[in-house]
Amino acid sequence: MSAYGPLSTSRATRMWREVADKVYVRRYVDFDVTVGLVVGDESSLVIDTRGSERQGRELFGEIRWITHSNLIVANTHHHYDHAFGNFAFLPSEMWAHEQCSARLRADSRTTQYALAAAMPEFAYEYTETRITPPTKTFREGVQLELGNRKVDLTHLGRGHTDNDIVIVVPDVHVVFAGDLVEQGGPPAFEDSFPMDWPGTLGRLLEVALGPVVPGHGEVVGRSFVEGQLADLSALAQLARRVRFEGGSANDALPLAPFPARVARVALTRAFAQLAGEL
Numbered sequence: 001m002s003a004y005g006p007l008s009t010s011r012a013t014r015m016w017r018e019v020a021d022k023v024y025v026r027r028y029v030d031f032d033v034t035v036g037l038v039v040g041d042e043s044s045l046v047i048d049t050r051g052s053e054r055q056g057r058e059l060f061g062e063i064r065w066i067t068h069s070n071l072i073v074a075n076t077h078h079h080y081d082h083a084f085g086n087f088a089f090l091p092s093e094m095w096a097h098e099q100c101s102a103r104l105r106a107d108s109r110t111t112q113y114a115l116a117a118a119m120p121e122f123a124y125e126y127t128e129t130r131i132t133p134p135t136k137t138f139r140e141g142v143q144l145e146l147g148n149r150k151v152d153l154t155h156l157g158r159g160h161t162d163n164d165i166v167i168v169v170p171d172v173h174v175v176f177a178g179d180l181v182e183q184g185g186p187p188a189f190e191d192s193f194p195m196d197w198p199g200t201l202g203r204l205l206e207v208a209l210g211p212v213v214p215g216h217g218e219v220v221g222r223s224f225v226e227g228q229l230a231d232l233s234a235l236a237q238l239a240r241r242v243r244f245e246g247g248s249a250n251d252a253l254p255l256a257p258f259p260a261r262v263a264r265v266a267l268t269r270a271f272a273q274l275a276g277e278l
Contacts (some may be wrong), residue, residue, distance in 0.1 A: 020172035046059075071092045073093070077165070087129070087132040097137065141154040157203065176213045239274060
């Protein structure tokens with residue numbers, strides 16, 4: 001039996017999908033989150049760490065079926081399902097946008113209590129998770145060297161949050177988009193900037209030359225991103241037009257390109273942006 005448990009190597013490998021040479025993705029049932037692993041000759045980059053310390057440890061163990069190299073972590077944004085597993089990767093170097101670390105420090109305890117209330121059977125898992133904000137931060141971008149392989153971490157603008165980053169693996173044209181792209185369901189707008197999101201996604205399209213890995217769901221291609229950009233652009237244009245005509249977010253709701261529950265949040269945020277409140 002391996003030190004990492006009874007799981008066979010072949011089964012563990014099947015859990016990961018190799019979307020390009022030594023670039024892997026793994027989709028989990030928990031929150032339908034999709035994480036990434038980019039393997040270099042000297043180090044490997046882990047993209048997002050899941051939603052709790054326990055989930056992070058599980059991910060760490062499954063990564064060790066692929067590589068035993070030094071690990072570096074990158075969080076695509078501050079939301080719990082992408083960053084609350086960080087502690088399991090200490091003492092690894094951890095990277096994120098500067099505002100991601102700030103939001104993890106400021107907001108995480110409130111999020112933990114909210115998760116515990118929503119899922120009381122898992123309350124202990126979330127309340128006892130040790131929040132670990134990345135200490136390596138940037139505002140616009142940074143390039144990491146993994147050993148004969150470079151990866152670019154870039155903030156293209158506000159969208160799903162104010163701290164979204166994308167990770168580009170140039171040698172194989174893979175883009176990890178975080179929740180700027182959602183395949184498993186409609187985009188999430190609770191912390192969003194709907195008036196900025198289309199421009200940010202347009203800039204992402206400039207580097208979308210191959211597989212695009214969303215924060216949730218299956219790997220997509222350029223055409224899927226173009227479709228989501230069209231919907232986000234339509235929502236922003238709708239909000240601008242209805243507000244110019246003196247209407248409200250409720251007036252725009254029937255014409256929105258997303259389900260009513262999602263569109264209500266998106267339009268409320270869009271109108272707040274147009275009013276200078278965000």
